[in-house]
Amino acid sequence: MKNRSRLISHLRTSFFLVFCSLACAVLLSCKTHITNLSTRASVETGQGVAIAGFIITGTQSRQVVIRGLGPTLTQDGVSGALADPFLSLLDGNGNVLWNNNNWKDSQQAAIQETGLAPTNDLESAILRTLAPGNYTAILSGRNSTSVTNVSTRGFVGTGQAVMIGGFIIGGGRYDIQVVVRGLGPSLTQHGVSGALADPFLRLFDSNGNVLRTNNDWKDSQQAAIQATGLAPTNDLESAILRTVMPGNYTAILSGKNNTTGIGLIEIYKL
Numbered sequence: 001m002k003n004r005s006r007l008i009s010h011l012r013t014s015f016f017l018v019f020c021s022l023a024c025a026v027l028l029s030c031k032t033h034i035t036n037l038s039t040r041a042s043v044e045t046g047q048g049v050a051i052a053g054f055i056i057t058g059t060q061s062r063q064v065v066i067r068g069l070g071p072t073l074t075q076d077g078v079s080g081a082l083a084d085p086f087l088s089l090l091d092g093n094g095n096v097l098w099n100n101n102n103w104k105d106s107q108q109a110a111i112q113e114t115g116l117a118p119t120n121d122l123e124s125a126i127l128r129t130l131a132p133g134n135y136t137a138i139l140s141g142r143n144s145t146s147v148t149n150v151s152t153r154g155f156v157g158t159g160q161a162v163m164i165g166g167f168i169i170g171g172g173r174y175d176i177q178v179v180v181r182g183l184g185p186s187l188t189q190h191g192v193s194g195a196l197a198d199p200f201l202r203l204f205d206s207n208g209n210v211l212r213t214n215n216d217w218k219d220s221q222q223a224a225i226q227a228t229g230l231a232p233t234n235d236l237e238s239a240i241l242r243t244v245m246p247g248n249y250t251a252i253l254s255g256k257n258n259t260t261g262i263g264l265i266e267i268y269k270l
Contacts, residue, residue: 051136051137051138051139051150051166051167051168052136052137052139052150052152052166053134053135053136053137053164053165053166053167053248053250054134054135054136054137054164054166055133055134055135055164056130056131056132056133056135057132057160058132058160059132060132061129061130061131061132062129062130063127063128063129063130064127064128064129064130065111065114065116065125065126065127066087066089066125066126066128066137067087067103067116067118067123067124067125067126068085068086068087068100068123068124068125068137068139069085069118069120069123069124070082070083070084070085070120070122070123070141071083071120071122071123072118072119072120072123082139082141083122083141084101084102084122084141085101085122085123085124085139085140085141086099086100086101086124086139086140086141087099087100087101087124087125087126087137087138087139088137088138088139088140089126089128089135089136089137089138090135090136090137090138091133091134091135092133092134092135092136097128097135098126098128100124100125100126101124102121102122102123102124103117103118103121103123103124103125104121107125107126107127110127111125111127114127124139134166136166136168150165150167150266150267151264151265151266151267152165152264152265153187153262153263153264153265154262154263155260155261155262155263156184156196156199156253156254156255156260156261156262156263157260158254158255158258158260162252162253162254163252163253163254163263163265164250164251164252164253165250165251165252165253165265165267166248166249166250166251167248167249167250167251167267168247168248168249169244169245169246169247169249175243175244175245175246176243176244176269176270177241177242177243177244177269177270178241178242178244178267178268178269178270179225179228179230179239179240179241179266179267179268179270180201180203180239180240180242180251180265180266180267180268181201181217181230181232181237181238181239181240181264181265181266181267181268182199182200182201182214182237182238182239182251182253182263182264182265183196183199183232183234183237183238183263183264183265183266184196184197184198184199184234184236184237184255184261184262184263184264185197185198185234185236185237186232186233186234186237187262187263187264192262193262194261194262195261195262195263196253196255196259196260196261196262196263197236197255197259197261198215198216198236198255198256198257198259199215199236199237199238199253199254199255199256199263200213200214200215200238200253200254200255200256201213201214201215201238201239201240201251201252201253201265202251202252202254203240203242203249203250203251204249204250204251204252205247205248205249206247206248206249211242211244211249212240212242213240214238214239214240215238215256216235216236216237216238217231217232217235217237217238217239218235221239221240221241224241225239225241228241228268228270230268238253251265251267253265
């Protein structure tokens with residue numbers, strides 16, 4: 001609970017939720033790798049905007065809905081929610097595919113047909129058909145509203161269905177330290193059934209090079225991770241402490257010996 005309290009305390013200024021849903025998941029059950037991805041984090045200005053990365057795999061294009069929420073979070077007891085989200089979708093080369101301020105500004109009818117229209121007119125949504133590849137959703141506040149923490153929870157499968165969390169270290173010339181955690185067993189304390197029994201975590205740079213892997217967090221870096229105050233509460237969970245330079249990074253969470261279940265990736269900026 002100490003670690004989770006620290007996570008909440010780092011969500012300082014305002015919050016957002018990006019919701020990415022494959023359209024087929026709205027209508028029927030089909031074999032897609034990730035049907036929903038949501039991340040809530042601090043949204044600040046400049047290089048401190050919130051960033052969520054995702055990958056479309058396979059050979060066919062997929063229709064996705066990406067939402068940037070703020071005002072509706074107050075209904076769930078979130079204080080300091082982002083008043084007016086602005087959402088951008090970029091491809092793997094950094095090209096802007098679509099921008100949206102208020103979801104009714106464009107695509108209103110099409111978004112309503114998906115059943116995923118935001119409930120507040122000031123919130124953002126983008127409906128797009130995407131070819132297989134890497135994509136990034138960036139959420140900022142209109143008229144200016146740093147990611148210190150990002151977390152993503154979802155089903156962790158095998159092969160291409162592992163969980164992927166992308167993040168960007170931007171701005172300045174200086175390296176920073178991050179702690180990346182892959183949790184599973186401790187989620188049962190929060191009422192999550194079918195939690196990933198034994199997470200395995202990998203951290204990659206933008207060129208796909210493996211920077212570090214970890215199975216059980218005490219296997220290596222135990223003292224250093226404990227010193228951050230962010231050590232997982234279960235010995236089977238994973239954690240990586242790494243100094244990183246500005247750039248793009250990817251954390252991949254899988255289950256040891258191809259086990260599956262609900263897992264959580266957390267990325268902390270120290």
